[in-house]
Amino acid sequence: MAGGRTDGRIERGNQTRRLILRRTVEIASVEGLEGLSLGRLAGELNLSKSGVFALFGSKEELQLATVRAxxxxxxxxxxxxxxxxxPGVARVWELCRLWLVYSEQRVFPGGCFFYSVSAEFDARPGPVHDTVVGAQVNWRAFVEQAITEGIEAGDIAADTDVTLLAFELIAFLELANGDSVLRDDSAVYRTATTAILRRLRAVATDPSSLPDVP
Incomplete structure (x- = not known):
């Protein structure tokens, strides 16, 4: 019986933690990670402040958990x-397409979560900065890996500069996100789609394998 009660408390704690983090990622994408506070979350979610503190311990731990979520x-x-x-040029395009959908459909209310918090913590050293940087580094590395695999598959020209192409694609994505959030204009996603497809068709060994440029 004691084990059952303990398991029940752990599961309730996990459910509460998930509830809190669903809200913190929404807040942070709009207001930044500094917009988070244990007291605010307790009030908005009808929880005790001590209970929220017991789950996270400090504002920094709450911020780190939010980035990980x-x-x-x-x-x-x-x-x-x-x-x-x-693997191939189709995967590179799919990565970009899914990213644009993720931003345009506002999976996070403020657009891309990482675009928002990167600007907030770009010059602030510490664990939160390092975690945000790690996420960005991993994303860029994944895009570069997808391009490299496309070269290995023969879908992308062998002389393609992998680092430069990844940089260009990510720049198109982030500019679309930033402009859309700032100006509340979804047309920039169509512009980004056109730019990305044109760039990929320029390096594809078989451009017809990609969708037509809108």
């Missing part, structure tokens, strides 16, 4: 689905 959402929305496409 956002990483998991990003993986579910973009990276994992893209992996279902065979």
């Amino acid at each position: 956002a990483i998991n959402v990003f993986l579910e929305q973009v990276v994992t689905p893209a992996r279902r496409t065979p």
Whole structure:
């Protein structure tokens, strides 16, 4: 019986933690990680402040947990689905397409979570900065890996500069996100789609394998 009660408390704690993190990623994508506070979350979610503190311990721990939760959402929305496409230029395009959908559909209310918090913590050293940087480094490395696999598959020209192409694609994505959030204009996603497809068709060994440029 004691074990059952303990398991029940642990599961309730886990459910509460998930509830809190669902809210913190929403807040942080709009207001930044500094917009988070244990007291605010307790009030909004009708929880005790001491209970929220017991789950996270400090504002920094809450911020770190929020970034990690956002990483998991990003993986579910973009990276994992893209992996279902065979390696090649089609996977690179699918990565970009899914990213644009993730931003345009406002999986996070403020657009791309990492675009928002990167600007907030870019010059602030510490564990939160390092975790955000790690997420960005991993994303760029994944895009570069997808391009490299496309070269190995013969889908992308062998002389393609992998680092430069990844930089260009990510720049198109982030500019679309930033402009859309700032100006509340979804047309920039169509512009980004056109730019990305044109760039990929320029390096594809078989441009017809990609969708037509809108």
